[in-house]
Amino acid sequence: MAPEVPLDDEEFVSRAQAGDLAAYESLVARHTASAYRTAVLLGAGSDAEDVIQEAFVKGYRKLSRYRGDSSFRSWLLAIVANETRNLHRSRDRRHGLVLRAARVAPGAEVGEDSAVGSVLAGERRATLVRALRQLPDRDREVIVCRYFLDLSEDETVAMLGWPRGTVKSRTSRALVKLRALLDVEAVRHG
CATH class of the missing domain: 1.10.10.10 (Winged helix-like DNA-binding domain superfamily/Winged helix DNA-binding domain)
Known part of the structure; x- marks a missing residue:
């Protein structure tokens, strides 16, 4: 019996685009580590898991738009990067609110995100x-x-x-x- 050859990303993508959820789950399993690293290194910190979960959901919804012009990995990591940017924008808005609240209530402290250091x-x-x-x-x-x-x-x-x-x-x-x-x-x- 011939040894089983692992499927490449393009085969999993084709199957997932045809509705095979298990194929997309295989893509998620294959790329979770690099997606997580991307989110952490781009500054998601302790929110990295939420960022990649959202990126995988969006990736699944947008899978029909994936044309294979680049590798699936780089396409997916672009979504992770966008989700991390979205996180930064929402953090900036929250941070502004916290700073305004701190001016109203002196003594309130703004904590620094140290999750990257622990990871x-x-x-x-x-x-x-x-x-x-x-x-x-x-x-x-x-x-x-x-x-x-x-x-x-x-x-x-x-x-x-x-x-x-x-x-x-x-x-x-x-x-x-x-x-x-x-x-x-x-x-x-x-």
């Missing part, structure tokens, strides 16, 4: 994440795609929806900024 072990990784969080959103997104998620340039273009030249130039500039932030961290904690 990522080790001091070096924590230092890297601190520096990464200081980057502007678009710089952070391209660094996460290229180096934390190991996406190819093509996959990064597909995930972020940016022109190839923008991905190349922003990656280069973001790395320079990240190195400078890491140098500052090294001096501060070294």
Whole structure:
């Protein structure tokens, strides 16, 4: 008997588009770890599980629109990135409300989200994440795609929806900024 060959994403996508829920569940199982990492690294923190759950639901609803122009993984991670951006917008609105309430009621404190620190072990990784969080959103997104998620340039273009030249130039500039932030961290904690 021949060994069973695991199905690739495209086969699972085709089956899921034809209504096979188990095939979509296989895609979810296959990509949960990278979706979670994406959400955490883009700043979802303790809300990462909610973000990826919402992304998987939206992915299922939009599956008929997936055309295979990019890998399923990069298409899905683009949805995760969008959901993380939505989370940031809602956090910013909530944060504004909390700040206004704090002005009314002095003594109320705004807590800092430390979930990323608890998720990522080790001091070096924590230092890297601190520096990464200081980057502007678009710089952070391209660094996460290229180096934390190991996406190819093509996959990064597909995930972020940016022109190839923008991905190349922003990656280069973001790395320079990240190195400078890491140098500052090294001096501060070294």
